[in-house]
Amino acid sequence: MISGKWKPAILYELFQRTMRFGQLQQAIPFISRQVLTTQLRELESDGIISRKIYPTVPPKVEYTVTELGRKFEPILQDISKLVDLFKEGNK
Template sequence: MTKNKALRTEENDINLGGCPMTSVMNVIGGKWKVIILFHLRDNTLRFGELKKRIPKITQKMLTQQLRELEADGLVSREVYAEVPPRVEYTSTSLSDELRPILDMLCEWGQRQQRQKN
């Protein structure tokens, strides 16, 4: 277990007595993770590209969320030995399993936006 994963587990994990949603929320809960996963599906993106697509997230928070997603096996990080260094993020097959759920959430969000307008 990485140091970041250990810190996150101790401080932020939800414990609801074995509820299956506990596992889900511990991995993809929070404001930004689902949004990051949405942008990475079918895409390999550099940090700066992700930051442009999610302008309201801070650099610190994006870094933290990407590290947690990587520790949980949902995002892979590839570092290229170049100057300046190039780092790319890609969704993993584990996060691809979330695709139908992300699609349904997106469709639900679009319906909610239409109802409000």
């Protein structure tokens, strides 16, 4: 569900606020459009994020974390803390 290099980074950004595709791409350096698209589709398919399309020209699409996705927030925060502790211990 949250495997891979980019999904935790995407979720970190979406835990902060609802975002559009371009905002996510700017917030996550070095992620390609294709990879971001694929990862967003997988997260949506797993029910972790939702995608809302607005009927405007040009189309406006926003991504937000679902209730299920919010359940992963404390887990990812704990992993982030462990990574920080590991980095401090290896200085």
